[in-house]
Amino acid sequence: MSDIITRLRDESLDEYAPNERLKVDSDYLRGRLMEDMADNATGAVSPDDTQLTKFHGFYMQDDRDVRDQRRRKKLEPLYSFMVRLRLPGGRISSAQWLTLDDVATRYANGTLRITTRQTFQYHGVFKSNLRAHLKTVNDAMIDTIAACGDVNRNVTSTANPHRSKVHRQVFDIADAISTHLLPRTRAYHEIFLGEERVAGGPDEVIEPLYTQHYLPRKFKIGLAVPPDNETDVHTNDISFIAVVEGGELKGFNVAVGGGMGSTHGEPATYPRISTLIGFCAADQAVDVAEKIVLVQRDNGDRKNRKHARLKYTVDDMGAETFRAEVEKYLGHALEEARDLATTDTGPFTTTGDILGWYQGEDGQWHYGLFIENGRIRDYPDDNPIHAGMQLMSGMREIARLHDGDIVLSCNQNLIISCVKPAMREQIDAIIESYHMLKSVTPLRQHSIACVAFPTCGLAMAESERYLPTLLDKLDAVMKEAGLEDDPIIVRMTGCPNGCGRPFMAEIGFVGKAIGRYNLYLGGDFTGTRMNKMYRENIDEQTILDELTPMIQRYAREREEGEGFGDFVIRAGIIKATVNGLDFHAA
Template sequence: MGDIIQQLHDISFEELHPNERLKAESDYLRGTLRRSMADRASGAVSDADTQLTKFHGFYQQDDRDLRSERRHQKLEPLYSFMVRLRIPGGLVSAQQWLTLDDIASRYANGTLRITTRQTFQYHGVLKENLRSHLQAIDEAMLDTIAACGDVNRNVICTANPHRSTTHRRVFELAQELSAHLLPRSRAYHEIFLGEERVAGGEEEQEPLYTKHYLSRKFKIALAIPPENDVDVFAHDVGFIADSEGGELRGFTVCIGGGMGMTHGEPATFPRLSDVVGYCTPDQVVEVAEAIMLVQRDNGDRHDRKHARTKYTVEDHGIAWFRAEVEKQLGYSLSEPHDFHFDSNRDRYGWHQGDNGNWHFGLFVENGRIADFDNGMQLLTGMREIARIHDGDIALTTNQNLIITNVADDKRDDIMALIDKYHMVKNVSALRQSSMACVAFPTCGLAMAESERYLPSLIDKLEQAMHDAGLSDDAIVVRMTGCPNGCARPYLAEIGFVGKAPGRYNLYLGGSFTGRRLNKLYRETIDEDTILEELTPLLQRFARERIEGESFGDFVIRKEIIAATTAGRHFHD
């Protein structure tokens, strides 16, 4: 047990963030959740239990569109829960898809949403339905444990294990990491699945986390060059695969990435991870554990805004952090290997895997699987595809999906359903490169619209791109309703971060490959100003770019915006 964790047994809780007392006194995440769930007088759970539900994979929310009306009617807010699944590597079977679709209509708002961490989340789950909802997920051999909270979150990797032997092995490692770093408390099973409690000591309850858990969330990503679809440098830990001739030889290890910040507080900033070494495939799980334990023992437990691994690295230095990891391991990491990324986008349409089967990449705008007024029936179409498909369905961290392992004689059947339900529209490369968080009406942190607004803004940006002769060009555009960075906006070539209703900070200069942060260009601007700023820049890009140059590289080369060389210089 590390020095900091040992100190937590003796230190005054008044010196720590209140969440630290809550975790330590929660009886390993049980709290008073049984009582809160049984209370039918309110659609909410207690304030303390609201924090604990996150460890079990769901957040309490309310419909912000209805707050004023319900207040006027002297009613409590319309509380519900966002429920997020743990799906390491983002792969579900066709049968699981059908079950998750059915659960959405029975217990949630009738839609599925693909998240930026390669999983699904449901919205609109009422407290009275929550236990049944989780039990139905369990029957599909899935769960929501550790999808949120101060623990290791859903482990992500380059999408679709069926593409090659390297993809399969990396996917297996994502699953191994998730299983190994999963909290051991049985609270979830007891409270929501009806399991009987069995007595056990502290070490049995949480051998890795202890009763204090982590200081903040912890995220792991595995990437397979030349694709950086997972934005590997945006996470606490990144593993970059090194393979040759179908043989996975090892991984370059990265530490200290993270996206969140707070408006007006320059001590908070997004950060890209540092390359620190190299390990073999057999060492990946123990290396990830060692990094997590160093963070467990040294993460800031006083200030949650300063509690992520990125700040521990900034405070102590990457050389110190690597040395501490190597102490945990009992051996040194090897020197990192070279790697190259081409982009952080997804592939769309049909492409063939090493085994001869086919895979169809389907664009899903902002990850929302639903039937839309424009005739696009993604929910119904995917339901019908899952009924005849004998392969798997892969989710991507760019909020899209892949229908995998389609044999030659099944391609026409799948394509007929895609056409029948209008699942593929004539979508621009700009729209295919866009991504938004949920924001209003359910996210309590949202300051501005995101998912509901970005499509209409893309409409206007597409016109500006067309007028500039850039209709076929891809520019990575991302939007979030607050600065917490769920859609990784600080890596976008054009990033929008909500400041107030209808107002956004505009960031420019991210890398097309996810290897550079962007920087603030204009602050608290509305749509008219956004278009006034971007339209001439797009026209200039069309005239003055050099061959093969991306928009993010262009605005830096032309000194329109300064390059962000490190997270601590993000606000410079």
């Protein structure tokens, strides 16, 4: 056992963050959740247990649209839970899709939402429905364990493992990492699935990897196969970048320390992209992931949660020292990172998804469907943005017909994979009949928004409900400039925690207050460079006043193949460095 874990065990924990005491006292994540779930007098759980629910895959929230109204009526907030699934690589079967659709209708708000970490979130799950929701999902061989909390979360992988042999290998490794890094406590099964607790002996090791202290903060792992960086791999605590030579997966370049979260007005918190530390063979990836997690477990900051992510550990230790510590845990050295330019795939060229029909390496057909901001629902005919789109009903019909997989992407889209040639016309007919496609400009296709209001308690401004309207206005600017067929990556979040990865966008919006955003510029199209704040706390009109002449200038002055983010740097609109730090990935 490491020195710090021994010290944490022996000390009073008074000098550490409150969550450290909470984890130790939780009886391996049980807390009082059993009693809380039986309390019908409130839709909430106790404050301590709201922290523990995250380890089990869900957050307590309330509907902020009705918060003031309920307060005036002396009612408690309208509490419900956001439930997040653990879906490594985002892959499910059509049969599982039908179960998840049914759960959304019976136990949630009737929608499915694809997250930027390649899984589903449910919103509006009331406490009275929570156990039934989790039990039904579990019966379909899916769970929510470790989808949140101070543990390794959903492992992301290249969208659609059926594209090639290498893509499938990378997906299988992502799945193996996810399984290997799961917490071992049976608390989830006992509290929510009805499993009877069986006490172990006095020497029972319940969490051999995490111990009773778990990690200092959340932990994220992503894998990608160049040239496609649709997982935004450099935003993860661990980035595994596939190296392919002679058509074979040789292994991965390994990078550490990515993470998007920050806090307004606190420069000690900042987004960061991962730093390359070496190369490992494909069969070493699970072990390398474990050892990096252990280094963070033993060296991460447990006193200040705002300084507890791996990115700060890497910066505090220095990348070379961090690598040496990982190698000490491994018992051998990492190889030097490979030059992607010399591999079969080359370096990254895009962060986008393949939409529409395309064929994989073996000739199988796949269909990429655009889902704006990841929200799958049936829209009424009078909806101003998505009038008459029946995404929920249409996908239900496709899942009944299709016997292959459905895969989610980190860009909040989905892929209907391995479609039989004879079934293509039927799927096209369903998509048309249910109005599942709308006119999607390249600007809209490459956009991402987080949920924000009304359910996210951290939101300072709108995001999912507002970005489509802003994009309509930006699309008009693009059309007037003659750029309607050109992509620019636009992302928006309602706060600086970075769930929609706004700090990697060519144009990023980060909520500051209702109707006001910080404007960021200068990310690149390949997901290897962060952007920089250009204007602070501006409203929509100022956003349009700033971006309109900039986009017009881009149309006039850009060089061949030059992306918007590259142009604003070359033109001197912003600098490529912030505080002397190059924001490129190594």
